[in-house]
Amino acid sequence: MTAEATIERVVTAATPFEDAFRALIEGDGAQAPAHIQSLRSAAFEAFRRLGFPTTKNEDWHFTSVAPIAEHDYLHITTQSGDVQRSALAPFLFGRSEWHTLVFVNGRYAPELSNTSGLPKGVTLLDLRRAWQEAPQLTEPLGRLTRHDDRAFSALNTAFMHDGAVLHVDRDVEVDMPIHLLFVTDAVAAKSMMHPRNLIVVGRHAKATVIESYVSLSDAVYFTNAVTEVSVAEGATLHHYKMQREGMRAFHVGTIEARQARDSHYISFSLSTGGSLTRTNIYTTLAGEGCGATLNGLYMLDGEQHCDHQTLIAHVQPNCFSRELYKGVLDGQSHGVFNGKVYVDPIAQKTDGKQTNNTLLLSDKAQIDTKPQLEIFADDVKCTHGATVGRLDEQALFYMKSRGVSRALARELLTYAFAADVLETIEQPSVREELERMTLRRFMTVADDR
Amino acid sequence: MSLLEIHGLTASVGDKPILRGINLTVNAGETHAAMGPNGSGKSTLAQVLAGNPAYEVTGGSITYKGQDLLEMDPEVRAQAGIFLAFQYPVEIPGVSNAYFLRAAYNEVRKARGEGEVDPLEFADIMEEKLALVDMDPGMLQRSVNTGFSGGEKKRNEILQLAVLEPSLAILDETDSGLDIDALRTVADGVNKLRDRNRSFVVVTHYQRLLNYIVPDFVHVLAGGRIVKSGGKELALALEEKGYDWLTEGEPVGVNA
Ligand SMILES: Nc1ncnc2c1ncn2[C@@H]1O[C@H](COP(=O)(O)OP(=O)(O)O)[C@@H](O)[C@H]1O
Ligand SMILES: [Mg+2]
Numbered sequence: 001m002t003a004e005a006t007i008e009r010v011v012t013a014a015t016p017f018e019d020a021f022r023a024l025i026e027g028d029g030a031q032a033p034a035h036i037q038s039l040r041s042a043a044f045e046a047f048r049r050l051g052f053p054t055t056k057n058e059d060w061h062f063t064s065v066a067p068i069a070e071h072d073y074l075h076i077t078t079q080s081g082d083v084q085r086s087a088l089a090p091f092l093f094g095r096s097e098w099h100t101l102v103f104v105n106g107r108y109a110p111e112l113s114n115t116s117g118l119p120k121g122v123t124l125l126d127l128r129r130a131w132q133e134a135p136q137l138t139e140p141l142g143r144l145t146r147h148d149d150r151a152f153s154a155l156n157t158a159f160m161h162d163g164a165v166l167h168v169d170r171d172v173e174v175d176m177p178i179h180l181l182f183v184t185d186a187v188a189a190k191s192m193m194h195p196r197n198l199i200v201v202g203r204h205a206k207a208t209v210i211e212s213y214v215s216l217s218d219a220v221y222f223t224n225a226v227t228e229v230s231v232a233e234g235a236t237l238h239h240y241k242m243q244r245e246g247m248r249a250f251h252v253g254t255i256e257a258r259q260a261r262d263s264h265y266i267s268f269s270l271s272t273g274g275s276l277t278r279t280n281i282y283t284t285l286a287g288e289g290c291g292a293t294l295n296g297l298y299m300l301d302g303e304q305h306c307d308h309q310t311l312i313a314h315v316q317p318n319c320f321s322r323e324l325y326k327g328v329l330d331g332q333s334h335g336v337f338n339g340k341v342y343v344d345p346i347a348q349k350t351d352g353k354q355t356n357n358t359l360l361l362s363d364k365a366q367i368d369t370k371p372q373l374e375i376f377a378d379d380v381k382c383t384h385g386a387t388v389g390r391l392d393e394q395a396l397f398y399m400k401s402r403g404v405s406r407a408l409a410r411e412l413l414t415y416a417f418a419a420d421v422l423e424t425i426e427q428p429s430v431r432e433e434l435e436r437m438t439l440r441r442f443m444t445v446a447d448d449r
Numbered sequence: 450m451s452l453l454e455i456h457g458l459t460a461s462v463g464d465k466p467i468l469r470g471i472n473l474t475v476n477a478g479e480t481h482a483a484m485g486p487n488g489s490g491k492s493t494l495a496q497v498l499a500g501n502p503a504y505e506v507t508g509g510s511i512t513y514k515g516q517d518l519l520e521m522d523p524e525v526r527a528q529a530g531i532f533l534a535f536q537y538p539v540e541i542p543g544v545s546n547a548y549f550l551r552a553a554y555n556e557v558r559k560a561r562g563e564g565e566v567d568p569l570e571f572a573d574i575m576e577e578k579l580a581l582v583d584m585d586p587g588m589l590q591r592s593v594n595t596g597f598s599g600g601e602k603k604r605n606e607i608l609q610l611a612v613l614e615p616s617l618a619i620l621d622e623t624d625s626g627l628d629i630d631a632l633r634t635v636a637d638g639v640n641k642l643r644d645r646n647r648s649f650v651v652v653t654h655y656q657r658l659l660n661y662i663v664p665d666f667v668h669v670l671a672g673g674r675i676v677k678s679g680g681k682e683l684a685l686a687l688e689e690k691g692y693d694w695l696t697e698g699e700p701v702g703v704n705a
Contacts, residue, residue: 392539392541393502393503394539395539395540395541397501397502397503397523397539398535398538398539398541399541399549399553400500400522400523400524400527401499401500401501401523401524401526401527401532401533401535402527402532402549402553402556402557402609402613403524403527403528403553403556403557403560403613404524404549404552404553404556405524405556406522406524408552408556409524412541412544412548412549412552413541413543413544415543415544416541416542416543416544416592417543419543420542420543
């Protein structure tokens with residue numbers, strides 16, 4: 001009895017997170033404002049209580065995080081790595097003039113970033129500078145998302161140390177996208193990063209934000225990001241998440257948005273990297289007349305495991321939501337899509353549509369798709385559909401009957417499958433880059449289209 | 450040597466025998482009509498010639514340009530000059546008509562030892578081919594057959610025929626679903642493509658099309674066999690008397 005209890009305590013005390021957490025709050029992290037320090041402590045307490053989720057947890061039913069939990073990670077708190085500007089070129093959508101905050105191995109890299117000439121009314125700061133120079137802007141941190149029942153969000157909150165703060169004043173329309181680029185290099189090996197971002201788009205303002213997670217190495221590391229988003233009345237935010245981590249990386253990324261009346265939140269999530277990844281995208285339509293569009297594409301191969309969980313919470317009447325997620329799975333990869341649409345009893349006239357289509361390119365690839373509609377209002381229009389298929393044999397034969405080789409026919413059909421969700425991306429440079437990337441991935445034979 | 454020689458061809462889908470011994474010879478430059486009631490096996494014959502793996506050839510032989518056609522993959526057949534205009538053209542969302550046509554054109558050219566053409570050169574070629582079937586150039590930017598009307602799909606098949614310039618074109622009920630004006634346009638297009646070196650097998654249920662595309666020979670299929678062959682006057686007799694007088698004692702469809 002006592003022996004067991006002792007062992008238990010020893011195991012807990014030995015967890016690397018304890019040491020890393022102590023190192024943070026006693027060291028560099030002590031510079032954070034008081035409310036952040038208490039938030040961290042409460043979150044770490046929550047993580048201690050929760051532990052990593054198991055597959056018994058309904059939200060993690062198809063994804064075992066054991067591979068993440070069984071590693072020890074170093075928490076890098078100082079600037080590190082050797083990343084040259086030129087190495088970032090492949091991730092800039094060909095638009096180096098866009099305002100960009102670059103983070104290397106989890107820490108802000110001012111020398112690689114570009115914030116000059118931001119339009120009036122736009123504040124873009126790294127988290128630590130925001131704490132010092134504009135602490136009032138960081139007040140919403142921790143209020144737009146919750147961590148008390150989510151282990152990874154709790155862990156992120158406990159280790160909150162760096163990230164981006166974007167504030168767009170009311171009535172300001174920013175045409176040029178703002179890019180938050182999180183890059184790792186070989187120095188990230190065996191370490192963990194907990195980027196924490198805050199995006200606030202003011203009343204009737206409009207912005208486009210790209211959040212990229214990329215790597216210049218194939219190291220094993222762990223990214224655990226949380227982005228909090230507030231979209232005020234009548235505002236519009238286009239928010240692209242590009243998960244192109246190193247092929248051996250672990251990635252858990254949560255985006256949680258809160259939408260006020262008549263606002264629009266348009267999200268696109270791309271996942272191609274990582275060995276075990278989980279993306280959570282949650283939005284609450286908290287005012288009447290809101291619209292939310294959540295689209296995404298995951299393309300997997302080898303033994304990659306990629307899980308998407310989305311939640312669209314309709315809590316006010318007369319809102320609409322559209323969701324289209326597509327997956328192309330090759331090798332022995334495993335995809336998971338869990339899309340929840342919640343409609344509150346008062347959210348009458350909700351108009352929701354959710355679709356998940358998966359293309360399996362190999363016999364060993366696998367998809368678990370679970371659309372979940374929880375509808376408590378009676379006057380709503382909500383549909384969902386999921387398909388899992390292989391390449392259409394009729395179409396393959398039709399193309400071959402015109403002389404097109406089997407290989408090219410397969411590539412064309414695969415590209416075409418992915419193309420229609422890419423077409424929904426409104427930002428032309430992002431769309432074209434993702435189209436090129438997808439073409440390169442599936443088209444070994446053909447040239448331009 | 451004939452262009453195409455079919456001997457004792459039998460084919461089935463699953464366990465169901467459909468073709469029960471087809472014999473047919475097509476020489477270069479000839480146009481043959483294949484008529485017959487619904488379910489008699491016309492489309493099956495057409496699909497087998499194009500190499501659709503959904504149909505299993507259980508016996509007989511097909512020789513094309515002196516080669517064993519049954520040994521060739523569908524794309525190799527197409528590259529060797531066989532073209533099938535489908536009764537039900539397949540929709541391919543996301544693949545543009547222009548891209549698909551150029552890909553097919555270049556694959557066929559490569560097989561013939563000719564160089565590939567770039568999008569600009571191809572646009573010039575297309576201008577002439579579009580005019581031949583009186584098709585709106587806008588159709589090229591749309592996904593292959595996707596959302597096309599029945600008539601647009603048939604026109605698109607003939608456009609592909611015009612682009613690929615095959616030695617043997619099989620038209621499977623290209624007339625069905627076309628109004629009289631569209632039928633005339635499509636038939637005119639086909640007639641312009643007829644020459645000494647190009648053969649046609651025109652599959653149709655109705656004699657109407659044969660007023661425009663006048664065949665050299667007419668064959669009647671019933672129950673998976675050719676039950677009668679003749680000249681173009683046979684089509685007129687069929688129009689007058691129907692198929693019953695030919696199929697007496699024979700099962701009409703393969704289910705009968
Ligand atoms: N893919 C298929 N699967 C099952 N039966 C088929 C298939 N294709 C054709 N058949 C059957 O074969 C017979 C001949 O069909 P078909 O060749 O399409 O005739 P036609 O074109 O002369 O109308 C019909 O009984 C049809 O139901
Ligand atoms: Mg037919």
